[in-house]
Structure formats: C-alpha cells, structure tokens
Amino acid sequence: MIGDVQPRQIVLQIGNGQNSSSSSVVDLNRRGAPSSWGEALARGHLPTLANRSEVRQSPDRCHAQHVEQRRYIRAAVKLLPLLGTVSLCGEIGVWYAPPNTGKTLIVLHLAIEAVMHKRIAAGSVFYANVDDSLMGVAEKMKVLDDFGIHGLATGQRGFKPSSLIPAMREMVQTGTAHGTLIILDTLKKVLDLMNKKEAREFGLQAREFAMAGGSLIALAHTNKNRGANQKLVHAGTSDIVEDFDSAYLLDVAATGQQPNERVVRFECIKNRGGTALEAFYAYSTVDGLSYAQRLATVKQVDPEYGENADDIRQTSEQAIIEAIRAAISAGRTKKMEIVSLVTMATKASRAVVLALLEARTGPSSEGALWDFERKARGAHVFFLHPETGATDEQPESDASDLASQVSSSPPIELRGPAQTVSSPTAG
Incomplete structure (x- = not known):
C-alpha cells in the first residue's frame, strides 16, 4: 500500500479448458515472474492457448518474455508523418525511380522540411551518399551542413558502403537507433x-x-525497360518490396504549370502503415541553377499539377526582407536555414526567398542589406550591415508581424541521441 492507495487488482474469469470457469484475483503490482496463466494475461502477456501449460510450468520464461515485450513497447514510435505524406516514423521504405528523376532532390527537401517542422532533430538524420560524384557530394554536404544534418560519403573519414549495415546493427545494440532517420542513396551500393x-x-x-x-x-x-503497360518496374528481386513497410515508384508525370518545371508522381506499390497512395512534387529544370537553388524550388503540388494554396501565398518583398532581418538577428545565420525559416513564416515560395536573400547580399557600399562570411566546410554565415538596422521605408503592417514570428520561433534542436556513425558534416 502507498498511502491510502491499494495495490491494483483485477479479477479474471479463467476457463479451465472445460465448461466451468474459476475466478482468480491477480495483484498487478507484485514483482517477480507471473505464476499462472491468469496473472500472465493480466500483466500483458498473450501467449497462445497451446502454451498455457508451459506458462504454468515455466514462470521464469514467461517473465523473460514479458521483459522482452516491454522492451519493444519502449522502443516503439508513433506512426506519425516524417517525410511529407510518403514516409512515417519508425518505418522502412524504398523509393524506385529512373536516373535523374529527382528522387534525391525531393528526399533532401522533405528531410529538411521534417527538421524545420520539428518532426525530427537534425542531429538524428543521416544522409548516406554512396553513389555520387565529388562535386555532387560537395554541393549536398554544403546544404545539409546549414541544418546540422549529418552527411556520409564514400571515402570520407573512413566511411564506405559496407560500413552502413554494421553501424545500423551497433545502433540497435546501443539503443541509439531510436528516433534516427537514415537515408540511403543508393541501395545498389550496399x-x-x-x-x-x-x-x-x-x-x-x-x-x-x-x-x-x-x-x-x-x-x-x-x-x-518498362513493363508491358508502360509502367515502371523496380530493379532487383521482390524481396526488398516484400520486406519493407512502404514502397513507391517515382515517375515524371508532366511538365508543370510554370515553364521549365518538372512534376514527379509518387505511386505507392506497398503500404503497411498509412502513407499516401500517391503524391506529386515539382521542381525547376532551369539550366545553370546551383544545387541549393534547385532544392529551393521543390514543392508539393496537387494532382492537377497546381501549387497547394495552403502552402504558397503572395508575399510582398518588404515583408520577406523584414523576416530575413529578424532571422539573422535571432541567430539563424546559415543560408538555407534562413530560407527555410522565412518560408515557413511568410508562406512565400522558397525560390523567391532564396532569390531575394542572394539579391540583397553584398558590401554595404553597394546598397546591400546583409553579407556573409565563409566558415568551416564552406558554410555561408550571414550578418546584417549596421547601417541597415533602420530603413526610411515604412514597414508594411504584416511585415512586422512576420518578423516577430521569425524572431520568436524557438531554436531548432540540433542535438540527437548519441550516434555511432562518424560524419564529415557533424559539429
């Protein structure tokens, strides 16, 4: 007894295998191994009917099973959206697509979005880039570093594709797998x-x-080669699709409403947990864009290839400028972090925010509003010019509200659980 609170008890009607039944009182607070079928059931054990006699005869074994069940319950995560509507927390998924469809661009966009919306800590995301050129690796690492997302590349700090499976096994054994996301690009290298x-x-x-x-x-x-119905066919045997929780085929659906825009359709071919049956994402195909610029153009669109009205709205240039100033003043000084934060606050297009950020960057003598310094791993760290703290232009009414929203936003959590995989972008 704790104070006036009696230990919890439950009365169970336990059949004896015939037509009669007997009542037994089970103390759920009693420590030690359950000694009967009724007590095992009351504590959450659900052995099969064939094992009833085994439970009575082997309470220690039943207790061990109980401990193992509790371990899985503690490790379980809610099946909440993680990457848009096409990936859930605690699931394993695979995306199949032809080369140059945009699968890497889209998955990195969704990973950054998940970090910005606090679905996962940046330090708990690992992007394993094991199928890319040196320039491609450098461009992606530079973007991910702005958010604190770990990047792993072949040959960097001793990492190689064959290191991934042992690292996953070690994370399971040490308990650091919980809350971690690994993006493997691409599977054939492992x-x-x-x-x-x-x-x-x-x-x-x-x-x-x-x-x-x-x-x-x-x-x-x-x-x-496509199938007889001109649909895509995933590479390899069917084992991966059968063993994973979700699987998608990514195909170019159409050109978008805007010039030089590509729309990619996600078609679900395996679904255990409730991911979307289909989804559409679009991005710019304009020549000459940097990887960061092209990444900023990724957006989810509706099945008719139009932008989601709830996600994008027309925002004045002055409102975006005030939001950028607020972000830098609040210590959000890395390029892509500024873009994502201001996009969330203003609902403006990421491409528009990035273009304005770059257009107003430079020396104060040239009328620029802010500039940046190159830090470790080439990160652009922005700062405001002192003379731009005030402006003769009267801020619009919504601009000050947006600036307040950005500056009051809580810091982005960059600390994840202790990890076992070395990362060239950690730090």
Whole structure:
C-alpha cells in the first residue's frame, strides 16, 4: 500500500479448458515472474492457448518474455508523418525511380522540411551518399551542413558502403537507433539487388533497426525497360518490396504549370502503415541553377499539377526582407536555414526567398542589406550591415508581424541521441 492507495487488482474469469470457469484475483503490482496463466494475461502477456501449460510450468520464461515485450513497447514510435505524406516514423521504405528523376532532390527537401517542422532533430538524420560524384557530394554536404544534418560519403573519414549495415546493427545494440532517420542513396551500393540472400539479410537488419525505433528510406533505380503497360518496374528481386513497410515508384508525370518545371508522381506499390497512395512534387529544370537553388524550388503540388494554396501565398518583398532581418538577428545565420525559416513564416515560395536573400547580399557600399562570411566546410554565415538596422521605408503592417514570428520561433534542436556513425558534416 502507498498511502491510502491499494495495490491494483483485477479479477479474471479463467476457463479451465472445460465448461466451468474459476475466478482468480491477480495483484498487478507484485514483482517477480507471473505464476499462472491468469496473472500472465493480466500483466500483458498473450501467449497462445497451446502454451498455457508451459506458462504454468515455466514462470521464469514467461517473465523473460514479458521483459522482452516491454522492451519493444519502449522502443516503439508513433506512426506519425516524417517525410511529407510518403514516409512515417519508425518505418522502412524504398523509393524506385529512373536516373535523374529527382528522387534525391525531393528526399533532401522533405528531410529538411521534417527538421524545420520539428518532426525530427537534425542531429538524428543521416544522409548516406554512396553513389555520387565529388562535386555532387560537395554541393549536398554544403546544404545539409546549414541544418546540422549529418552527411556520409564514400571515402570520407573512413566511411564506405559496407560500413552502413554494421553501424545500423551497433545502433540497435546501443539503443541509439531510436528516433534516427537514415537515408540511403543508393541501395545498389550496399547490396546486390539481384541476390535474394543479400536482399533478405538487409531486410532483416532494416527490420531490427525499425523495431528499435529507427526509420530508413532507401533510394533505388527502376529497370531500363518498362513493363508491358508502360509502367515502371523496380530493379532487383521482390524481396526488398516484400520486406519493407512502404514502397513507391517515382515517375515524371508532366511538365508543370510554370515553364521549365518538372512534376514527379509518387505511386505507392506497398503500404503497411498509412502513407499516401500517391503524391506529386515539382521542381525547376532551369539550366545553370546551383544545387541549393534547385532544392529551393521543390514543392508539393496537387494532382492537377497546381501549387497547394495552403502552402504558397503572395508575399510582398518588404515583408520577406523584414523576416530575413529578424532571422539573422535571432541567430539563424546559415543560408538555407534562413530560407527555410522565412518560408515557413511568410508562406512565400522558397525560390523567391532564396532569390531575394542572394539579391540583397553584398558590401554595404553597394546598397546591400546583409553579407556573409565563409566558415568551416564552406558554410555561408550571414550578418546584417549596421547601417541597415533602420530603413526610411515604412514597414508594411504584416511585415512586422512576420518578423516577430521569425524572431520568436524557438531554436531548432540540433542535438540527437548519441550516434555511432562518424560524419564529415557533424559539429
């Protein structure tokens, strides 16, 4: 008894295998192994009917099963949206697409969006880039570093594709898999997709990672030749699709409403947890854009290829400028972090915010409003020019509200659980 509170008890009607039944009182607060079927059931054990006699005869074994069940319950995560509507927390998913469809661009956009919306801590996201050129790696690492997302690349700090599976296994064993997202780009560099044994083994390891509370998105290619119905066909055996929680085929759906815009359709071919059956994302195909600029053009669109009205609105240039100033003043000084934060606050297009940020960057003698310094790993860290603290132009009524919203936004949590994978962009 604790004070006046009696220990919880439950009365169970336990059948004896015949037509009669007997009542038993079970103390749920009693420590130690359950000694009967009724007590095991009351404590959350659900062994099969065939094992009733085994439960009575082996209370220690029943207790061990109880401990194991509780471990899984503690590791479980709610199936909440993680990457847009096409990936849930605690799931393993695979995206198949032809080369140059935009799968990497879209997954990084969604990962950054998840960090900005506090669905996951930046330090808990690992992007394993094992199928890219040196320039491609550098461009992506530079963007991810602005958000504190870890980037892993072949040959950097001893990382290699074969390191990934042992690292996942170690994270499971040490308890650091919980709340972690791994993006694998691409799957074929880690295993032979045509080898059923390798595919099954990877599926088992990925399942252990998910059971420990981790999330995994693997990017893969489709076959060069389409099926008889002109639909895409995923590469490799069917083991990955069968073992994973969700699987999507990504295909270019159409050109967008804007010139030089590509729309990509996500078609769900496997769904266990409630991800969207289809989704559409668009991005600019204009030549000459940097990776950061092209990443800023990614947006979700509706099935008719129009922008989501709730996500984008027309915002005045002055309102965006005031929001950028507020972000820098509040210590949000990295380029892509500023763009994402101001986009969230103003609902303006990311591309518009990035273009305005770059257009007003430079020396104060040239009339620029802010400038940047190059820091570690090439990060652009922005600062306001002292003489631009005030302006002769009267701020619009909504501009000051937006600036207040940006400056009062809580700091982005960059600390994740202790990790076991070395990262060239951590820090």
